Amino acid sequence: MSRLRTLLNSAGAVALALALGAIVLALSGYDVGDALGALAQGAVGSVNANAETLLQTTPLILAALAVAVGLRGGLFNIGVEGQITIGGLFAAVVGYQFSDQPLGSAWRLFHAPAVPGIVQMVLILAAGVVGGMLWGGLSGLLKARFGAHEVITTIMLNYVAIGLVSYLVRVPLHGPGPIPQTPFISKAAHLPILIPDTRLHAGLLVALAVAVGVWFFLWKTPWGFAVRTVGLNPDAAQYAGIGMKRLVFGTMALSGALAGLAGAVQIAGVDFGLVQTGFSSGYGYDAIAISLLGLNHPLGIVLAAWLFAALRSGAGEMQVAAGVSSQIISVLQALVILMVSAEAGLRYYVDQRRKKAQTVANRASLEQAATVPASPPAPHQSSVAEPTAEGPR
Amino acid sequence: MDFAMFIALLAATLQLATPLILGSLTGIWSERSGVVNIAIEGIMLTGAFAGYTVAEQTLDVARWSLGPIPGNLLLGVLAACVAGALLALVHAFWSLKLRTDQIISGTALNILALGLTAYLLRLIYDVGGSPKLPSTLPPLFVWNLTNSHGETISAQFTPIMLLSLVLVVATHLVLFHTPWGLRTLAAGEHPTTVRTLGMSLDAIRYTNLAIGGAIAGLAGAFLTLEQVGQFNENMTAGKGFIALAVMIFGRWKPFYALAAALFFGLADASQVLLQTWGIQIPAEFLEMLPYVLTLVALMGLVGRTRGPAAVGQI
Numbered sequence: 001m002s003r004l005r006t007l008l009n010s011a012g013a014v015a016l017a018l019a020l021g022a023i024v025l026a027l028s029g030y031d032v033g034d035a036l037g038a039l040a041q042g043a044v045g046s047v048n049a050n051a052e053t054l055l056q057t058t059p060l061i062l063a064a065l066a067v068a069v070g071l072r073g074g075l076f077n078i079g080v081e082g083q084i085t086i087g088g089l090f091a092a093v094v095g096y097q098f099s100d101q102p103l104g105s106a107w108r109l110f111h112a113p114a115v116p117g118i119v120q121m122v123l124i125l126a127a128g129v130v131g132g133m134l135w136g137g138l139s140g141l142l143k144a145r146f147g148a149h150e151v152i153t154t155i156m157l158n159y160v161a162i163g164l165v166s167y168l169v170r171v172p173l174h175g176p177g178p179i180p181q182t183p184f185i186s187k188a189a190h191l192p193i194l195i196p197d198t199r200l201h202a203g204l205l206v207a208l209a210v211a212v213g214v215w216f217f218l219w220k221t222p223w224g225f226a227v228r229t230v231g232l233n234p235d236a237a238q239y240a241g242i243g244m245k246r247l248v249f250g251t252m253a254l255s256g257a258l259a260g261l262a263g264a265v266q267i268a269g270v271d272f273g274l275v276q277t278g279f280s281s282g283y284g285y286d287a288i289a290i291s292l293l294g295l296n297h298p299l300g301i302v303l304a305a306w307l308f309a310a311l312r313s314g315a316g317e318m319q320v321a322a323g324v325s326s327q328i329i330s331v332l333q334a335l336v337i338l339m340v341s342a343e344a345g346l347r348y349y350v351d352q353r354r355k356k357a358q359t360v361a362n363r364a365s366l367e368q369a370a371t372v373p374a375s376p377p378a379p380h381q382s383s384v385a386e387p388t389a390e391g392p393r
Numbered sequence: 394m395d396f397a398m399f400i401a402l403l404a405a406t407l408q409l410a411t412p413l414i415l416g417s418l419t420g421i422w423s424e425r426s427g428v429v430n431i432a433i434e435g436i437m438l439t440g441a442f443a444g445y446t447v448a449e450q451t452l453d454v455a456r457w458s459l460g461p462i463p464g465n466l467l468l469g470v471l472a473a474c475v476a477g478a479l480l481a482l483v484h485a486f487w488s489l490k491l492r493t494d495q496i497i498s499g500t501a502l503n504i505l506a507l508g509l510t511a512y513l514l515r516l517i518y519d520v521g522g523s524p525k526l527p528s529t530l531p532p533l534f535v536w537n538l539t540n541s542h543g544e545t546i547s548a549q550f551t552p553i554m555l556l557s558l559v560l561v562v563a564t565h566l567v568l569f570h571t572p573w574g575l576r577t578l579a580a581g582e583h584p585t586t587v588r589t590l591g592m593s594l595d596a597i598r599y600t601n602l603a604i605g606g607a608i609a610g611l612a613g614a615f616l617t618l619e620q621v622g623q624f625n626e627n628m629t630a631g632k633g634f635i636a637l638a639v640m641i642f643g644r645w646k647p648f649y650a651l652a653a654a655l656f657f658g659l660a661d662a663s664q665v666l667l668q669t670w671g672i673q674i675p676a677e678f679l680e681m682l683p684y685v686l687t688l689v690a691l692m693g694l695v696g697r698t699r700g701p702a703a704v705g706q707i
Contacts, residue, residue, distance in 0.1 A: 028516055076496065078634070148691035152638040156684040159631070163684075167677035289504060292497040325515040327626075330508020337501035338487065345491030 006295075013343040014307065017335035024331060025324065035322040042317025043310035049317075051198030055270065056309035057302075059084070059279075061207040062262035063287035064305055065214050066136075066255045068296040070150075072218055073251035074231035079139060079154025080259045081284025082161035083132040087260025089165050090131030091267040092274040093173065095124045095185030103183045104176030117188030121268055124189060125206070128264020129257045135161060136256015140249035150252065162278060169276045180276040191269040201269035210261065211298040227251055259284070289337055308333060397538035397546045402662055404536075404548035407558075408620075410658030412437065412629075414557045415612035416636025417643060417650040418564050422605030423481070424645060425568060426598045427581040427703045431499035432484050433609050434633025435506030436477045440613025442510040444473030445624040446517065448526060448617075461531045462552065470530075470553075470614045477610020478603040480506065485602040489595055495705055503633075511626045523623040530619040553615040558651075560608060565647040577601055581701035609633070638687065645700055660686050 022032045043053050063080050070077035077083075096103065098112045098120050139157060142148040175183035191201040218224035230237040230247055238244055266279060290308055294300030311333060315326035416433045423430035448469030455464030480502060487498040514523060532549035540546055568574040579587050580597045587594050612632075617624050639657060643650030660683035667679060 142688070142691060146692045148688075149641050152641050152691065153688060155631075155634050155638050156687050159684040160681050160688075163677040163681035167675050170677070171675070285500075285504070288500050292494070292500060325512050327508050327511035327515065330504050331512060332508075334501045334505030334508060337497060337504070338493075341487065341493035341497050341501070342491045345487075345493055348492055 009343050009347065010340050013339040014336050017332060017339040020335050020339070021328065021332045025328065028324075030322060030324055035318055035324045038318040038321035038324075039311075039314040041314070041321070043314030045317075047195065048198050049313065051195050051200035052313045053306065053310045054204055055198075055200050056312050057306045058201075058203045058207045058269070059262040059266055059283050060286060060290055060305035060309055061211055061302055062258055062265065063283045064290035064294065064301045065211060065298065066132075066258035066262070067287045067291035068294070068298070068301060069214060069218070069227070069258060070251060070255040071291060071296050072231045073227040073247070073255075074234060075140075075143075075150050075248065075251055075255070077136065077139070077154055077252065077255045077259075078151055078288070079136065079157050079256075079284070080262075080287050081282070082154070082158035083135045083256040083259035084263040084266075084283055085161045085165050085278040086135040087128035087132035087256075087263030088267050088271075088274050088279060089168065089263075090260070091124045091128035091264035092182045092185070094127035095120065095189055095267060096175070096183040096273070098189060099183055099186045101183060101186075102176050104174055106173045106175050106183050117186075117190075120186065120189035121191060124185065124268045125261060125264045128260045128262075128267065130260070132260015132263065133253045133257040136259065137249060137253035139256075140252025143252070144245035144248045158284070165274065165278050166276050169274060173274075175273065182273045184273045185268065189268060190272065191265070199270065203265035203269040206261075206265060208302065210258065211302055214258070215298040223250075259287075286333070289333060293337055293340055307336070395541045397540035400536060400538055400548050401546045402659075402666060404550065405662040406655055406658040407554055408551075408658070409661040410654040411554045411557045411615050412612040412632045413636045413639050413654035413657055414561060414651055415553075415608050415615065416633050417640040417654055418557075418560055418647060419481075419605040419609040419612075420637055420640035421564060421568070421645055421647060421650060422577075422601045422608065423598075424640070424704050425581045425701055426577045426601035427584060427701060427706065428485065428488060428598055428602055429495040429499065429705050430481075430484065430602070430605065431496060431634075431637060432480070432502040432506075433636050434629055434631065435499075435503035436480045436606050436609035437613045437616075437633045437636075438506045438510055438627070438629045439480050440473035440477040440610030441617045441628060442513065442613070442624050443476035443610070444469040444614035445523060445526075445617035446513075447472035449524065452527070461533075463528060466526075466528070466530055466618050469618050470611065473610040473614035473618075474607040475610070477608070477613065478606040481602045481606020481609070482599065484606075485599050489598055507627060510624070514624060514626060522625070526618070526622040529622045551619050553611060553619050556611070557615075560611075561647045561651045568647070578701075581703055584703050584706065612636075641700070642687065642691075656690075657683050657687070 018036075022036060025032050025035050042049055044050055063084060066080050066083065067077055093107075093109065096106065097109055098115065100114075135157060139150050139153040142153045143150050169182060170180045173182045174180055191203050191206075194200045194202060194204065216224075218228060226237070226242050226247055227250075229240065230242060230244065230251075234244070237247075262283065263279065267274065271279075286308055290301060290304045293307075294302070294304035311329045315329040318324045318328075319326045416437060419433050419436065420430055446469075448465045451465040451468050455468055457464040459467055484495075484498050484502055487493045487501075488495040518524070530552050532551045533555060534550050536548040536550070538546050538548065566574075568577060576587065576592060576597050580594055580601075584594050587597065613629070616628055616632075621628070635657065636654075639650055639653045642653040664679040664682055667674065
């Protein structure tokens, strides 16, 4: 019931954010109806639009799950962007080994026989997981072994990942053709298309399955319990005998693995090779917003990822049809987060006022009871203790 | 390396470090009073945009000048500081009044700043981008030196660059040697004490966030009005996040943060130096150098850091 209320309130906050966005558009001198119509058309207006939105949703779900696992364990992983990139690198490098096309000057690591496509797919996704796990795990290791703050190390490793991929793709992994990018993976390894004549691929199903898996892990397994305990109260976790160092390392490695999978899914489903600039779509930063908007819960994340993807894929249509710069989407996304969180804040005050009113009523009945000695005293309502919100740092 | 080279490297280091010094001071002001501020990047970007736009729009109006500094640039710097303070106050309102998780609010403001500046840039200046200002903030003093080859090398020291050093000292003095600083530290370490003494926790935090925001706005003005002379989309390019790292690296202390920022600047500056010396290392590795060095330093030297105890609590 309360979850339903949360959902409805969030929907209201999203509507309010869109209304504010409409005001911004009106102040800028655009026809609001045209603009929002084009946005909706581009996001959900046709089979293809829906497919494109779901296509964009896929990496966002995985990347946001990566952020959420970190935050649940009390670790703020700003390095999802870098982990996606390294995951994509590993996936692309493993993937093109199976290609029967010329590789240009790109390294051949092993001579692969013509293995079935499904095996290639699994290996590509696994490679992405390993890559992301290494990159995330490195931050975890630095924290566990040297106490280095994960916010610093993940930011630094983002830049290192970008530099590394940029060099590798330019020189030793440069595929055939003038553009610096890795050779493409073989056609057999492409993730199957879900809806004919669209680009929507089976990666969406992978992402949804992983979302269920993350939910199961966090709430139904002892390891997930340990992760959440550390996130909620590190002192209690230590007292309960949870090995903090191993857990920090494990949480970051898992978080990185999810991000790496996002990169691999992009390679196997959409891009088929990695360009010099990596993915450069800012998935990692959107992921932080989505995870927070989805209350770090897999279900919330799936919904929030869809919303962000819809805005992303509607933006192009809005730019073409209504001439509105697609940058307005970032403004809308920010407004959505601000409104949803403001709504939660306002609800706190409403709840507090209700409790205060109850306290006053109780006190009144208490005084009444004092004047009539025969009646038993009403239970005393203690004043509400201030909840403290602990940031992840 | 001779003396002239050394001074030139020093000036280049300071120039590259300036946004990081200012950004880390922003972090120190807000986190020392107990509010997590990861919106430094967004505030910097907003300051850069506001500073540029005001300076560009008042080009024909503000024809006066203060010493060597043209009036429009001065107005721009002020606008950058005001815009930065306002955005920081939005962060304060959301995290203190509306009780939003401070990371959420900061993330939202980063996204908002990135989107809104790019959107307004397109709206005001169309696809052509922002026109370059006729002048940027002039150096307050230039040091001309002759190196061992007899060439003249000039090290330029510009206003905001020097102001950032002044602000480091000022932040240190205010935080550790004034009543206001003690209140700030108390708000960050033990907020209940502040409440018990009958002081307004919110007043302390709002004020500190606004001061920090103005400093980050100044960092933005440094980019547009002192270095580049125009505004480009996402021109902070992660400097606000590196500033956050610098703050943590500098253990939430102004002078340590200065040292950390200079370390970054030096790694950045020596990258240019190595390239001019013709040392054959792929450019990408040189660009990675500051980040790798930070990671190595974290392993050996200053790994364990502890922030203000009550940071994030309201």
